[in-house]
Amino acid sequence: MIEFEELDPLLHSQLRLSIISLLVSQSESDFVFIKEKTGSTAGNLSVQLNKLSDAGYITIRKTFKNNYPLTTCKITQKGLKAFEVYVTAIKGYINPK
Amino acid sequence: MIEFEELDPLLHSQLRLSIISLLVSQSESDFVFIKEKTGSTAGNLSVQLNKLSDAGYITIRKTFKNNYPLTTCKITQKGLKAFEVYVTAIKGYINPK
DNA sequence: ATATTTGGTTTATTCTATAAACTACTTTAT
């Protein structure tokens, strides 16, 4: 039998995992904040945020602040659950029996 | 400042991480055993084993057993170290502050 | 006015992962 649980491909990506990890503790964060904390480029971040949004793992709200566009991201219940499942799964890889 | 450490791309792959995780506890394992435990296809396994070998994370020995080819894999010191570094890094993602 | 900066998105390219096809040989059945 197979020893290793599937790792949700949506979360098993350095950038997307960073984003979700951030949103787990920060709950609501804006584009620029996430960009700085993750060290990603804006282009890549834009793409990956939309993937997480398409999957229903986060919600994206677009507003304006001081005349500038402001993109705010928030983790959903689904995203939180998926993160928990991922964490449980990867522990099976990094704590070998 | 950036919050997340780089995840070694060689180890941040479901199959390659499974392989290394296996070899950490099993030390020496043959192709078929790894194939079964990881649930991978032979083709994919062949490719990923060579990548790990090229990186010096494992050694691959080719012999014969009962007339059949036998491919045996073993983790190196370098591979072990890389795994430890990876484990430390990913913990920064899955245990959010 | 025009150059630069902010806050992004879209597009094009490179890199990865995977399956499918293939190689080489062995065993078993006829």
Next chain:
DNA sequence: ATAAAGTAGTTTATAGAATAAACCAAATAT
């Protein structure tokens, strides 16, 4: 002895993901 099926892999072709580069729209600074 030959054909069919099985073992143990490798190579190749393709689909998907990650990334950088180019672009857009508006705001601010010179």
